[in-house]
Amino acid sequence: MSKTNQSLLGTGLLAALAASLCCITPLLAVVGGLGASAASFSWLAPFRPFLVALTVGVLAFAWYQALKPAGIEDDCGCAVSSQKPVLQSKAFLGFVTVLATVLLAFPYYGTYLQPQAAVAPTSPASTAESPVWQTASYRIKGMTCEACARHVEQAVQRLPGVQSVTVSYDQATALVRFDATKSPVAQVQQAINGTGYHIVPSR
Template sequence: MKAAIQKSWISGVLAVSAASLCCIAPLLAFFGGVGGAATYFNWIGPYRPYLIGITILIFAFAWYQKLVIAPRQSEHCCEPAKSSFWQSKKFLLIVTLFSGVLITFPYYSPLFYKSPEKTSDNFVAQANFKYVLLNIRGMGCADCTKHIDGTLMGLNGVLSSSTSFEKAQTIVYFDPAKTNADSINHKIKEIGYQPAFMKND
């Protein structure tokens, strides 16, 4: 029984880790400087809901074993065996909470990225800023937009960056005296995505 519970939480952690890779990889790349690595896990994005469902089922089964089946079996034993910390309810609770933190990562991930500045078209026109609209391929989930925007906001001369996962596009306002559309395009390629010019003004 103890081995079954241990296998359950190990399977749950593996499933939730796989489900979260496509969301966490951009953040690791953003802070670790391994830009292209973020796109290695993009293929996981479409399977995330299924992996989360599997994780929930695995942990529900582990808790059922721990709270229902294990006590029933211990009633038939004369002397219950002592369980280690790794097989305790406390450890199972820690692993369950950790999995919850990974599952909900997309909801609090904006805290880790630099927020793109909001810029009005009037201000851009007055300041003689230009903009570029790019198609972006290679985004696995909505968190990739934060990776792109956060990286571009660190580029000298970029005033604002707004990326849409649904449209697979980004629009970037920049100071032509400090940077240009080619540099922005190259920066996006550097972090592992495939940009293509749609409009350059």
């Protein structure tokens, strides 16, 4: 594998990482408390199919270059050593291919890596108040995969008085049932917008 192939591997890895950043950052936001930064790379989502195709194409060409029969002599007729550096070996190419595959597949398994949402504790002093149950539905823009939806769910679930939260990435919606005496509507909306994904104003 030549030095040109090393450049191809770098390109393939960068493309794979770029294709997955829009789904990796929500997990980092939950684990590391990065908050609104979860949506920082959502603009990459429309380009994901092209980045995936670029990654597959680059790695396929790199494997073709690595597996094609190589001559034992160079252009001047001099003998060429068959032992190659580690970064030019097929083993390293295999490692890069596996790593790129793991990155590209992240949207399909990323939600299983997220910790369970912590439910906000109920204050004993407020149990005497009659709950005012409300169900609010919101359209949310900026979500690019199921990991984004789980991030929004966890942010809202932490609010006191929230009974249930259902966020759909496919439909770009959130359905929240909550006690308005503990968490007003504005607080629920603030929790959603605080994730970096924003509520679309109703017309």
